Amino acid sequence: MIDVLIVDDDAMVADLNRQYVNRVEGFRCCGVATTLAEAGAVVNDPARSLDLILLDVYMHDNGLSLLPIVRASGRKIDVIMISSASDAATIQTAMHYGVVDYLIKPFPFPRFEEALIGWREKKNLMDSHQYYEQADVDRLLRGGAPGLADSRRLPKGLTTQTLRTLCLWIDAHQEIEFSTDDLANAVNISRVSCRKYLIWLAQVNILFTSIHYGATGRPVYRYRLQPAQIALLRQYCH
Numbered sequence: 001m002i003d004v005l006i007v008d009d010d011a012m013v014a015d016l017n018r019q020y021v022n023r024v025e026g027f028r029c030c031g032v033a034t035t036l037a038e039a040g041a042v043v044n045d046p047a048r049s050l051d052l053i054l055l056d057v058y059m060h061d062n063g064l065s066l067l068p069i070v071r072a073s074g075r076k077i078d079v080i081m082i083s084s085a086s087d088a089a090t091i092q093t094a095m096h097y098g099v100v101d102y103l104i105k106p107f108p109f110p111r112f113e114e115a116l117i118g119w120r121e122k123k124n125l126m127d128s129h130q131y132y133e134q135a136d137v138d139r140l141l142r143g144g145a146p147g148l149a150d151s152r153r154l155p156k157g158l159t160t161q162t163l164r165t166l167c168l169w170i171d172a173h174q175e176i177e178f179s180t181d182d183l184a185n186a187v188n189i190s191r192v193s194c195r196k197y198l199i200w201l202a203q204v205n206i207l208f209t210s211i212h213y214g215a216t217g218r219p220v221y222r223y224r225l226q227p228a229q230i231a232l233l234r235q236y237c238h
Contacts (some may be wrong), residue, residue, distance in 0.1 A: 002120065003030035003049045007039045007063065008056040016219065017054055017082065020109055024116050036061045040069050043077060050077055057083035057090055067097035080115055106211040108199050108221060155200055162189065166197050167236040170225055177224045198223055206233050
């Protein structure tokens with residue numbers, strides 16, 4: 001079992017990430033730290049089992065300050081950043097300290113799951129070899145870029161005909177924000193199928209995703225066309 005520490009001072013977000021972690025087979029949340037001091041204490045406690053940290057940037061202290069502490073500990077702990085911080089300086093600093101992935105809020109669960117599973121595959125590859133072939137090194141250094149989806153190639157299970165139908169509707173409703181149910185009902189396809197296309201369109205940056213919390217606290221994902229991506233969207237309308 002892979003132990004994951006969540007570092008976030010927003011109780012609602014931390015709980016959502018905890019639920020996400022526990023949904024991915026083989027992973028478990030071993031704790032939530034609401035301050036960098038708490039997180040640092042866990043990192044520097046060799047008695048605490050810890051494999052992976054999910055770290056926010058915007059806390060009372062800058063979350064990036066934890067990264068050198070993790071590296072100085074000498075423990076084999078990796079970090080995935082989860083933050084609304086999208087500025088170049090923050091992301092470049094995170095990359096400098098070797099974070100294994102960076103998720104910009106909001107993001108759908110499949111992208112979160114992809115980050116954890118991709119990290120585990122790399123970890124397994126690293127742990128299973130004493131020496132590496134060039135192909136193995138290439139997989140470690142180049143193969144792990146989750147989220148950099150190929151905007152020209154559809155994932156398995158998606159069809160160009162259905163994508164065209166969805167893109168035509170989105171193009172005709174450029175100014176509105178919509179949910180999975182809104183689009184599924186409008187074009188008469190299943191919600192499950194529609195969600196797969198929306199996740200992919202968000203991954204290739206055609207759609208912007210926002211999270212809304214209802215009365216039950218359950219997140220609802222809503223989508224809006226990225227104005228700068230209208231030309232790319234229309235490539236799938238023909």
